[in-house]
Amino acid sequence: MAQKNRAGTLAAFLAVLYYEFLWNIRKKKIIAIFIIIFAIATVQLAFAPIADAVANPPQTLQANPTFTFDGIAALTGIFLFLVGVATTMNTVSGEFESGTIVPLLTKPVSKTLVFAGKVVAAVTTLLAAYAFLVAYITVGGTLIYGPQDNLNVVPLGILGLTIGSMVWASIALTLGTLSKNSVLAALGSFGFYIGITIAGALIGSFLGASTILFYAPGMGASGTTGACAGLERGGGQTFSTGTDGLASMLMRWVLNPGQVLNFCGFQFRASGAPTTTLLSSDTFANVAFRDLWVSLVYVAGLLLLSWFAFRRSQIAES
Amino acid sequence: MPDDRAIETHDLSKKYGDRLAVDRLNLTVASKQVHGFLGPNGAGKSTTIKMMVGLLRPTSGSLSILGQGVRGDNPKVRRKLGYMPELPRFPKHLSGEELLDVYGRMYGMSKTERKGRIPELIKMVGLEGRGKDRIGKYSKGMQQRIGIAQALISDPELVILDEPSIGLDPVGMVEVRNMVKDIVKSGTTVFFSSHLLAEVQQVCDHVTVIHLGVMRYSGTLDGISSNVFARRRIVIELEKPVDSVLASLKTLKFATAEANMNTYTLHLDTREDVRAEISRAVTGAGGVIVRMQEEGGGLEDAFLSLVGKEGMA
Known part of the structure; x- marks a missing residue:
């Protein structure tokens, strides 16, 4: 019986995940994230060759074995914030705004599973976006700047980018769940980002x-x-x-x-x-x-708060 | 709790701030019954239904669905029921078939089960040829149809439909009504909310009337007319208006009278046959009756007397 329940729970979780992936893949916003990532990586790759070509006299492009490593390390700040917030700003609030939360929550899936499915889908989307970005600059970097050093640590870079982005994504998700409003979630997250950046600079x-x-x-x-x-x-x-x-x-x-x-x-x-x-x-x-445990504590704490708010939510209007 | 009860509430209440939306509702819906939940807009129907499907938490009281208590987030209860919300909204990026497929997965249906059930439902709700279209391209009527289909995806024991024909044109309303009749034929318990008496009359055998959050009647549809006192009217047309006739009619203890030219209307407070007394009062005051007709007393008047005229606005 317990085994049957576990199988049912897994099937329900996979169903929610499938629902979320369909939602994410077809959201124009996610496609836009990939386009922006592609554009940023292309600029990173093309900057030195173009600068060398337009220099007077034209320069010969130098080999750069740390291009990929430096490229990953340079992805911080507003970039991680934008990708993270864009991924989750309407993950929960969008369902409330569109009214699709009503049929979803009346299916035989617990709110906890629905929430878990949304979080896993968001993490997977971020992971896929950063894997795509890193793969692109690795292949591009090798073709343009020659063989790259330290490619064995690149997966850790992808993991770091994903967790770093998840901190901002969790803030947007929490604000969205509490306010049930995607615009408030995005603006609130941006306000928080600006506030923490200014406070950090002053300190x-x-x-x-x-x-x-x-x-x-x-x-x-x-x-x-x-x-x-x-x-x-x-x-x-x-x-x-x-x-x-x-x-x-x-x-x-x-x-x-x-x-x-x-x-x-x-x-x-x-x-x-x-x-x-x-x-x-x-x-x-x-x-x-x-850094790792501070990031994970932020992500876990914010997701816990968001989950609690989601579980307590009631739907009076539809 | 006996197994033949699909829905049972005990003193179920819901408060929004200071406003009492549902007030100590005691409702029983037997299995295999087509039960109408009737009341004017704002009566508390949707609030009650949302408590049944777990979207709202009751402020007090208890609620059982198919023998299981509904308290908090209870997916086990929802596994056995299908629900169509009032004015349903589904993800616009999914096609009708994808929607049914993903919801079928949530019910734990196998691929084979879904493959068999989805085309059957698409056909039943009249969306053949449109199942692969995105829901964003569906008309309001088509969204209602896919709403009914998703409520039936798991072949549930209980189907709860919240105002399934709201916002539809007359043809769409008839089609939705026919779909509900088809569901009923399969032996499923149907709990069906509406603010339209005519709709409930055509589909349901039992009805609960709710107004301002309070249950006014629950029983068979025919029982409303016999158990609820519905006011009747007697309209009298005289050969010509006579001033003393109105004064004479106003002396009758069982009615209130009003006049408009040579037509006099008496609103009766009795179930007795009082036509002879009225006739004597008119002729005694010098009036000549050319027509006397009794109106009202039917189901609609019974409903009106339950919810008041303001309820029908």
């Missing part, structure tokens, strides 16, 4: 790479492989370590797990320029692990 300007930024969604704290002493930071590379930088961090976790990132702060004095001081240091492995 970064006055306090430096403060601990609070390690746990905020978005760009997070900036870390450097160089030294903090003096305003001129000595010779290292700078990395964003927030949820938006997860793809880059996960790939570096595998490549350079023991390399140290320094997080610098400012010391303001009564007279003269502020000096930079070392606030904390951590390895890529630890930073990447922290």
Whole structure:
């Protein structure tokens, strides 16, 4: 009997997933996401050859074995936000707005399964979009810039992009479920994105790479492989370590797990320029692990809130 | 609970803020019955139905469908019932056949079952040749038809139809009514809400009348006329108007009278045959009767007396 129930639950879940995929595939918005992704990747690929061709005198295109790796690491901020929000802004609220939620919720599928199906479909859509993007820049990069290094960590990049985008997607999904309005979900998410970006920039300007930024969604704290002493930071590379930088961090976790990132702060004095001081240091492995669980906690917490709101929802109007 | 009850509610109530939409509803619908749920717009019909299918939580009271209590999210109950919402809206990007297919999957139907059932339903609701078209291209009538088809996809024990012919033209209404008659023939229990008495009269054998959230009558359709006091009228036409006739009619204890030229209307408060007394009152006041006719007292008047004239607006 229990086995039969489990089989019924699985069949119902797969049915919801099928319903969601049909919905996602035929939504013009999802097609638009793929077109935008294709356009961005094409610009990334074509920029150097075009710049070299129009330079005076024309330059010879140099081989770039890190093109794919750098291309994935560069996908942060507003890009992840837009793709994430576009995927889920009307996943639940769109059903309420169109009235299709009524026939759906009167089928023998629990609200929890309906919600789970929607979340799994959203994650799969994001994963497919980023896999397409990364595959395109990998193939294109190899053809244009020659053989690429570190392709073994590219799947981690796809995973990082998907989880990083899911943070924003979960915010849009939660706002949509609470408001039952797609426009409010999109605008609210954008407001949140702008707010958190401005707050992060202000904190970064006055306090430096403060601990609070390690746990905020978005760009997070900036870390450097160089030294903090003096305003001129000595010779290292700078990395964003927030949820938006997860793809880059996960790939570096595998490549350079023991390399140290320094997080610098400012010391303001009564007279003269502020000096930079070392606030904390951590390895890529630890930073990447922290980014990963911070992202997952955001996604899980927001989805839990959204699920609770969805389960409690009633449909008075239809 | 006995198995022959498809729907049973006990003191079922629903409040929206301070407004009581359904007030202590005690309703029983027997299995294999075609039960009409009749009431004017805003009576509480859709709210009651939404509680039955799990879209709304009752504020108080209890509700059982096919012997199982409905409390919270209960997919097991929904497995046995088909529901067509009032003015149904389906995903426009799906075709009619895809909609039935995806809903069939949700009922756990196998591919073979779906393959057999979908063309059968498409034919039954008169959408042959249009099953592969996107629902976004369907007319309102076609959406109602696909709405009926999706309610029947799993061959349910109980079908709940919320105003299935609302918004349709007269031809569409007749077609929907015929479809409901076809469902009934298969032995399925049908709970059918409408604000149109004529529609319920043609389809249902039992009826529950609800008004302002309160149940006014529940029983057989014929029972309304015999159990509910329906006001009758007697219209008298005189050879010419006589002032004293109205005064004389107004003295009658069992009626209220009004006059318009040489026509006098008496609204009766009795079931007795009072034509002789009325005749004596008219002739005694000097009037000459050329026509006397009794009106009302039928099902429509019984319904009116249950819901009040404002209910029919």
